[in-house]
Amino acid sequence: MVEGIWKVLEAFASFGFCKAHAAAFALPTYQSAWLKAHWPAHFLAGVLTHDPGMYPKRLILEDARQLGVAVLGLDVNASEKEYVVERVDQVSGEPPPEPGIPDGRPWGIRLALAEVKGISEAEVERVTAARPYHSLTDFWHRAGVSRPIAERLVLAGGFDSVYGIGTSLDGVGRRGRVTRRDLLLQVSELDRHARAVERAGRGRGLAGRKSWSGTVATARARAEDAAARNSTDPAVREGAPALERHPLADPGVWAKAAAQSRATPPPRPVTSVQLALDLGDAPGRDRTRWSAACRRWTRRRRCAPSSRSWASTPAGTSSTPTPVPRRARGDPQP
Numbered sequence: 001m002v003e004g005i006w007k008v009l010e011a012f013a014s015f016g017f018c019k020a021h022a023a024a025f026a027l028p029t030y031q032s033a034w035l036k037a038h039w040p041a042h043f044l045a046g047v048l049t050h051d052p053g054m055y056p057k058r059l060i061l062e063d064a065r066q067l068g069v070a071v072l073g074l075d076v077n078a079s080e081k082e083y084v085v086e087r088v089d090q091v092s093g094e095p096p097p098e099p100g101i102p103d104g105r106p107w108g109i110r111l112a113l114a115e116v117k118g119i120s121e122a123e124v125e126r127v128t129a130a131r132p133y134h135s136l137t138d139f140w141h142r143a144g145v146s147r148p149i150a151e152r153l154v155l156a157g158g159f160d161s162v163y164g165i166g167t168s169l170d171g172v173g174r175r176g177r178v179t180r181r182d183l184l185l186q187v188s189e190l191d192r193h194a195r196a197v198e199r200a201g202r203g204r205g206l207a208g209r210k211s212w213s214g215t216v217a218t219a220r221a222r223a224e225d226a227a228a229r230n231s232t233d234p235a236v237r238e239g240a241p242a243l244e245r246h247p248l249a250d251p252g253v254w255a256k257a258a259a260q261s262r263a264t265p266p267p268r269p270v271t272s273v274q275l276a277l278d279l280g281d282a283p284g285r286d287r288t289r290w291s292a293a294c295r296r297w298t299r300r301r302r303c304a305p306s307s308r309s310w311a312s313t314p315a316g317t318s319s320t321p322t323p324v325p326r327r328a329r330g331d332p333q334p
Helices: 002-012 019-038 040-050 057-066 121-129 136-143 147-155 180-204 213-229 234-239 253-262 287-302
Strands: 070-072 084-087 107-110
Touching (some): 019 040, 040 084, 040 107, 121 136, 136 180, 136 213, 147 180, 180 213, 213 234
Parallel strands (some): 070 107
Antiparallel strands (some): 084 107
């Protein structure tokens, strides 16, 4: 008998609570049960927002679907920082839940912007403050999010309602309709254009000047106008202000840089002088002139005084003719 009672008490110790602990859990348990029975969508939206951590969110969302609550996708014009409840139209022919289960068909839970991976609180605040958005280009310029966040919003379906993606009744996409892949390509183009405008602003010295607030505002306005003129959205391009004159036509930094790139560099200053002596032995000279000079020199040699006879040589002098040095190569002609 004693051993049997002890086994019962030992088994109860694995899940038993003290009275104070049980009383503390009784009140929130009753409140949660009442909310889930009467307001299932609102209760589950609060559970998803505060994330109790005991169960993964995918199980909570599946519980909401079983209660008839629609799980609405991410939308840049409708999603908030937290999970919110929206009233939806009941789909005709949808069966009601089983008896004894709360009916959540008139409600839907909208996914939260905070669930986007990597998004900051400041970006969430900018997204919700600048709504509504009419296109991806409008969202890019007014929300001010980074490129990875914009791409994740596109992949999560945040712009499906803006462009009507996935609304075809027959399940076949109409030719010419914008797809998520098109939006991803547009995000890359917008990011590349924004970087080009930023580099141009730094080159002109108009960006980052804290003392000249008017200049910075002018640079920002020009950048926004240029982005609107180069937008991939036809509606934004039509509403952009017309460009009266090309920026390179003004005598600014870009025009000067282009002129310098096309100009010929000035010659280097002369620091030394080299004299060249024409020795007459350059290739291609007229050999006839050289032959005539040699003949004239030979005739003069024959008529020189050193060529007199032996008898007429004065005493004390040598009878040997004075040798004439051989003409070295390059010596001037006689």
